[in-house]
Amino acid sequence: MHRSRPHIAVRDLRIGWGSRVLMENVTFDIERGTTFVILGGSGCGKSTLLRHLIGLERPQSGVIEIDGLGPPHSYEGVPRFGVLFQSGALFGSLTLAENLALPLTTWTSVRGRPVQELTQAKLDLVGLGPYAGFLPGEISGGMKKRAGIARAMMLEPDLLFLDEPSAGLDPITAYELDQLIITLSRDLGITIVIVTHELPSIFLVAESCIVLDKAAKGIVARGDPRILRDQSTIPFVRCFFTRSSAALTASHGV
Amino acid sequence: MVVVQADREGNSARLMLAGQFDLDHAVTTARELASIEASLDGCRVVELDLTGVDDIDGAGAVQLARLLDRVEARGPRTHVLDEDNPKAARLIALYRQRLTDTPVVTARRSTILGSLGSSAAQLLRSLTSALDFIGHNALAAGQALTSRRSVDWRSLPQLLQQIGADGLAVTSGANLLVGVIIGVLGVSQLGRFGATVYVPELVVVAHFRELGPLVTAIVVAGRSGAGLASEIATMKVSEEIDALRAMGFDPVRWLVVPRCIALVVALPVLTWIGDLLALLGGIVATTSLTDMSARAYVMATADAITPASLLEGLIKTPFLALAIGLIACGQGLATAGGAAAVGARTTTAVVLSILGVIVISSLFTLFYAFMGL
Numbered sequence: 001m002h003r004s005r006p007h008i009a010v011r012d013l014r015i016g017w018g019s020r021v022l023m024e025n026v027t028f029d030i031e032r033g034t035t036f037v038i039l040g041g042s043g044c045g046k047s048t049l050l051r052h053l054i055g056l057e058r059p060q061s062g063v064i065e066i067d068g069l070g071p072p073h074s075y076e077g078v079p080r081f082g083v084l085f086q087s088g089a090l091f092g093s094l095t096l097a098e099n100l101a102l103p104l105t106t107w108t109s110v111r112g113r114p115v116q117e118l119t120q121a122k123l124d125l126v127g128l129g130p131y132a133g134f135l136p137g138e139i140s141g142g143m144k145k146r147a148g149i150a151r152a153m154m155l156e157p158d159l160l161f162l163d164e165p166s167a168g169l170d171p172i173t174a175y176e177l178d179q180l181i182i183t184l185s186r187d188l189g190i191t192i193v194i195v196t197h198e199l200p201s202i203f204l205v206a207e208s209c210i211v212l213d214k215a216a217k218g219i220v221a222r223g224d225p226r227i228l229r230d231q232s233t234i235p236f237v238r239c240f241f242t243r244s245s246a247a248l249t250a251s252h253g254v
Numbered sequence: 255m256v257v258v259q260a261d262r263e264g265n266s267a268r269l270m271l272a273g274q275f276d277l278d279h280a281v282t283t284a285r286e287l288a289s290i291e292a293s294l295d296g297c298r299v300v301e302l303d304l305t306g307v308d309d310i311d312g313a314g315a316v317q318l319a320r321l322l323d324r325v326e327a328r329g330p331r332t333h334v335l336d337e338d339n340p341k342a343a344r345l346i347a348l349y350r351q352r353l354t355d356t357p358v359v360t361a362r363r364s365t366i367l368g369s370l371g372s373s374a375a376q377l378l379r380s381l382t383s384a385l386d387f388i389g390h391n392a393l394a395a396g397q398a399l400t401s402r403r404s405v406d407w408r409s410l411p412q413l414l415q416q417i418g419a420d421g422l423a424v425t426s427g428a429n430l431l432v433g434v435i436i437g438v439l440g441v442s443q444l445g446r447f448g449a450t451v452y453v454p455e456l457v458v459v460a461h462f463r464e465l466g467p468l469v470t471a472i473v474v475a476g477r478s479g480a481g482l483a484s485e486i487a488t489m490k491v492s493e494e495i496d497a498l499r500a501m502g503f504d505p506v507r508w509l510v511v512p513r514c515i516a517l518v519v520a521l522p523v524l525t526w527i528g529d530l531l532a533l534l535g536g537i538v539a540t541t542s543l544t545d546m547s548a549r550a551y552v553m554a555t556a557d558a559i560t561p562a563s564l565l566e567g568l569i570k571t572p573f574l575a576l577a578i579g580l581i582a583c584g585q586g587l588a589t590a591g592g593a594a595a596v597g598a599r600t601t602t603a604v605v606l607s608i609l610g611v612i613v614i615s616s617l618f619t620l621f622y623a624f625m626g627l
Contacts, residue, residue, distance in 0.1 A: 092592030121316035
């Protein structure tokens with residue numbers, strides 16, 4: 001295992017469609033075992049960048065390497081990372097236990113009691129143990145997201161991508177989800193990449209971040225979000241972290 | 255490689271673990287743990303020695319955590335020796351600590367007999383809600399005339415295009431082939447009595463009055479019924495219907511009325527065009543198989559066509575169209591759940607639409623027979 005190499009390396013990424021460029025010159029590293037957050041306002045391309053990182057889209061140019069391997073869209077076979085989509089993306093016709101067992105029975109030779117033990121343990125881990133027999137349509141949005149995280153962890157990946165994990169959740173459920181993310185990172189040593197703009201979550205879980213700006217078509221700041229909040233001189237970044245338009249207004253001399 | 259050895263000393267046992275306790279070795283681990291578990295009978299203390307564990311992930315930790323749970327459930331105390339492998343110990347502790355502490359809630363899953371009883375009980379409710387939906391539509395149609403802005407009239411041309419123009423090729427093809435089939439059957443059966451001269455009349459009577467409206471409606475039910483049901487069902491599960499309600503729109507007036515109007519307008523037109531193509535099919539079949547000329551066939555057809563034969567068929571098409579529209583839209587609006595529910599409601603809509611079309615067509619046939627038409 002190459003401990004010194006970043007878990008994810010992104011170099012000179014250019015994302016767009018035809019002549020329309022969404023972002024360019026995007027370069028950053030994500031260290032192994034850390035919680036990394038991709039920030040930015042609505043429509044700046046956070047989720048699009050995530051789709052490129054997980055290989056669902058191909059960049060116009062640039063390099064994405066996970067564990068020093070080739071581009072994610074070229075990976076075949078056993079998935080190398082887990083992904084939580086915004087809505088949880090659970091299969092509606094399967095119970096939570098069946099949803100979780102699916103990657104296990106598809107990609108491993110584990111059968112029988114170990115499958116039941118592993119699925120139940122992951123559901124317990126996200127606090128959904130009692131709901132193993134429920135269909136996704138029978139549980140709440142927050143529970144679906146937690147079940148989505150549990151399913152993403154079934155193949156014991158060392159990398160998790162979470163798209164807006166706490167969006168639309170009440171503060172208590174969002175806090176519980178944040179605590180779960182901290183546990184996953186600290187106790188299981190999983191590298192976690194989160195797309196979000198929920199400030200309380202960012203300050204609680206993020207060890208480092210990048211801030212994307214639609215106007216700048218790329219990264220405008222990077223580092224520890226708490227330091228960026230307190231020390232950044234970039235008006236957009238200050239405005240983003242303080243939820244105040246005063247910084248932007250001042251910078252435009254209005 | 256996974257090795258689990260039990261070092262037993264009196265009432266206590268030490269489980270010496272070695273190797274890789276990860277997902278790749280989960281099957282071996284399960285086998286090793288199962289074989290060692292039996293040897294722990296009679297112990298009062300079981301220690302788990304993690305010194306030899308080279309690698310461990312969540313899967314291995316879960317298996318070891320559950321082993322300790324099972325051992326403790328039988329009485330012995332357990333102890334994890336974590337000095338040399340704190341990561342493994344922490345993982346095992348995590349999965350032991352995050353155990354379901356509330357009883358497992360089982361979603362109610364019914365048996366076959368239970369489903370049967372539930373379906374029977376549901377039948378009455380379904381009939382009531384169907385009547386309620388029809389009544390709501392009748393009311394909505396009236397309200398649509400007085401409050402014209404409550405209906406999405408702008409979608410009407412698009413719906414006419416989708417249901418009528420886009421479906422023309424399929425309904426025309428089906429009717430043409432049905433005309434050919436009636437012609438071929440007429441020639442083969444009536445020809446035995448030297449009565450092929452009556453084939454044009456057979457095509458007119460059979461197709462104009464019965465098969466034309468029926469075949470066209472079945473094709474439209476399969477094509478447009480499925481489309482309407484899945485469209486509205488998707489709107490329902492993505493909360494678009496709730497958004498309409500929240501904005502003060504009646505979904506029935508906004509969505510169902512224009513769709514039913516489009517069907518009521520399009521189906522008679524499609525049926526009429528289908529009738530013409532069925533005549534063409536009859537001509538092709540008859541002139542190919544007999545020595546009857548196309549001119550003689552057309553003359554005989556012209557004699558057979560009466561306003562009554564044309565009207566008896568076309569008059570039922572608005573009713574068939576309404577049945578398709580109400581069933582498809584009703585099923586769409588009744589959708590609850592996710593993607594699977596959309597598929598299930600679409601299937602039900604198509605099946606019920608086709609069934610409804612056949613039932614209504616049969617009722618008209620009985621009515622005509624009763625009236626001596």
